[in-house]
Structures are given as structure tokens and as C-alpha cells.
Amino acid sequence: MSAxxxxxDLTVAYERHPAIHHVTLDVAEGAxxxxxxxxxxxxxxxxxxxxxxxxxxxxxxxLAGRGRAKIAYLxxxxxxxxxxxxxxxxxxxxxxxxxxxxxxGASAHDRHEAIHAIEAVGLRGFERRPIxxxxxxxxxxxxxxxxLLQDAEIILLDEPFNAIDARTTADLMALVQRWHADRRTxxxxxxxxxxxxxxxxxxxxLARELVAAGPTAETLSAANLLRARAMAEAWDEDAxxxxxxxx
Ligand code: ADP
Ligand code: MG
Numbered sequence: 001m002s003a004x005x006x007x008x009d010l011t012v013a014y015e016r017h018p019a020i021h022h023v024t025l026d027v028a029e030g031a032x033x034x035x036x037x038x039x040x041x042x043x044x045x046x047x048x049x050x051x052x053x054x055x056x057x058x059x060x061x062x063l064a065g066r067g068r069a070k071i072a073y074l075x076x077x078x079x080x081x082x083x084x085x086x087x088x089x090x091x092x093x094x095x096x097x098x099x100x101x102x103x104x105g106a107s108a109h110d111r112h113e114a115i116h117a118i119e120a121v122g123l124r125g126f127e128r129r130p131i132x133x134x135x136x137x138x139x140x141x142x143x144x145x146x147x148l149l150q151d152a153e154i155i156l157l158d159e160p161f162n163a164i165d166a167r168t169t170a171d172l173m174a175l176v177q178r179w180h181a182d183r184r185t186x187x188x189x190x191x192x193x194x195x196x197x198x199x200x201x202x203x204x205x206l207a208r209e210l211v212a213a214g215p216t217a218e219t220l221s222a223a224n225l226l227r228a229r230a231m232a233e234a235w236d237e238d239a240x241x242x243x244x245x246x247x
Contacts (some may be wrong), residue, residue, distance in 0.1 A: 002064070004029045004154055004185035005050065009059035012042070012049050018208065019045040022059070025204060025213045027187065029064070032180040034196035035189045036220060037206035038232035043189045044076055046206065047156045063154070072152035074143050076159050076189070079172050082131055088142050089127040092117055095149030117145040122171060137168035155179055157188040161195070173199060193220060207231035 002135055003026040010023040019096035029192070035043050048054045050061055050164045072095070092114040093106050106114075118127060121141040131139060140160060147155060157176070161169045177199070179186050190196045196203055196216060203219040205211040205239075207228040212219040 001026070001028045003062070004064055004066075005187075006033070006062040006064075007059065008062070010046075010049060010061060012045050012054055013056060014045075014054075014201040018033060019204070020049075020208055023206070023210045024059075027204075028202075030180070030185055031184040031202050032176070032186050033071060033188070033202040033204060034200035034216065034220075035187055035204045035206065036193065036196055036226055037211070040208075040235065041206045041228070041232065042208050043206055044079075044158055047158055047187065047189065049075065050156060066153065069151055070115050071154045072146055072147045074155075074157045074160055077136070077140070077162065079158075080226060082139065084131070086131055087127065088118060088123065088129050088131060088134070088145075089114055091131055091142050092145045092149055095146040107125060114145070114149055117148040120173040121145045121150060121175070137164040140164050140168060140172065144175055148175070153184055155184055155186045157186070159189050159191060162191060172192060178182075193225070208235070 005027040007023050007025050011021045023046070035046065037043050045054060049057050050063075051071055054069055089111070093110060095114070095117075096106065096110050102232050115127060115146065118124065121144050123138065123141050123145065126134075126138070126142075131142065134142065144160070147157075158177075160172060164172075173195075176186060176188065188200065191198070197220060200216055202214065203216040205214045205219050205224055205228055211228045211231070212221075212224045
């Protein structure tokens, strides 16, 4: 197996709080992997470390010789400011940001491809719409169009199906499966364990530490999920202890 992504002893802390520690795993080229774990498990942090958005990391992140420009990243919706006065077409063109370095540099060809991507996610005619006027599902389609335009070899998606309707979920899941068929490497943070089991051949179960990684059926076994939950409950106890110590 050749790995598209190798983490060795990866540790990330915010201020003094460790968000993930000593995570070692390999993601095979072309794998379609669900990233699962309780709230606060460090799932978003893991993706942000891979794209270089969080910088205080120890250990190593190996992208098999690729630069980070080869990675497309779809952030968790709660991390995005939708009040920003920007159109659908502009958001999608941001997918070319790494290459063109700003809107001024978008060529007619870039615009043509952006419009094509907007059509591919079912939003034909929405190019000039301000993103603030879109429903949650429509906005998630826009973010998928941006990923399409990036044409990346590694695609990281953070809870892309949260708070969107079933129809949109099915349409966007079809795009994920197309990326998988294209042999792109896809990591997708998911809340829905059933969706992970049904659609994702591989999984990573995280609870600040790695609980398990590999084929989904074994990784997301009842015993492993229980263990992850028990680890999450221990964090709450830590929080109480810290509060008590403070008074
Ligand atoms: P998940 O995505 O699995 O819910 P996160 O990666 O968002 O988990 O968060 C892991 C831990 O790191 C949590 O305890 C969270 O509160 C903390 N954390 C996340 N982002 C920050 C930040 N920017 N500053 C400080 N702590 C953070
Ligand atoms: Mg998260």
C-alpha cells in the first residue's frame, strides 16, 4: 500500500490544551475514509493540521511529496462567516486561489470551469447570488463546487452533511463517490455512524488519541465506539477538576 498521507506521533495543542496526541496512521492513496469520534475528539484539528492551518504541531505529517496546494479542504460550516458579501461565483473561484492568487487573476477559462462546477452541484443560474441568501444545503453545494474546481488529489471534508436535507446529502455523497472512483484520496469527518458504515470503506476513530483505524466494520465496532465514548467522558471529568482547582 502506498500512503497518500502518513501521520507519525502527531500532537496538536491549543495553548496548553492537547487537542490530539500521538496519532500515528497511514491513509492509502485513493482511500475513502470516514473520520469519526465524539465532540471535541480533535477531528477538525486533525484536518487543520494536515492543511497547515494549525501550526503548533509535533510529530510529522507526510503528504507523499505533494505540496499543500494539492489538498482541497471543506471546513466545518460553523467555521465559516456567511455574512461576507461575496457571490457564489466568487466563492467557487476561491478554489483556484492557490494558482491564480486573487480574483483579478481569474481567466475566462477559470470562470467557465467555475460555472461548470456550479452546474454540476445543481446550482445553475446561482452564480451572482450573494452567499448570505442561500439555504444551508445550497451553501454546502457551493462549497462542493469549490472543491470540484480545485481538482485536488487529496480532499478533506469536515462534517459536510450536517444540517442539510436528505436530497442534498444524496447529491453531495454522489460527488464524493465520483472522487473516490477517480482515485482521489478522501477523508470525511462524519457524525452519522450508519452513513460511515454504508458508504466509507475505511475509517479513523479518534478520541484525542487514535482509538482505531482501518476497514470500517472493524474500526467502528461497538467495543471501539464505547471506548471512544468512555474516553470523552474522562475529558469532562478533567474539566471539572480544573474548575475546582480554580476556585
Ligand atoms: P472535533 O472536531 O472532533 O469536535 P476539535 O478539533 O474542534 O474537535 O476540537 C478538539 C479540542 O480542541 C476541543 O477541546 C476544542 O475545544 C479545542 N479547540 C479547538 N479549536 C480550538 C482553538 N482554536 N483554540 C483553543 N481550543 C480549541
Ligand atoms: Mg469538528
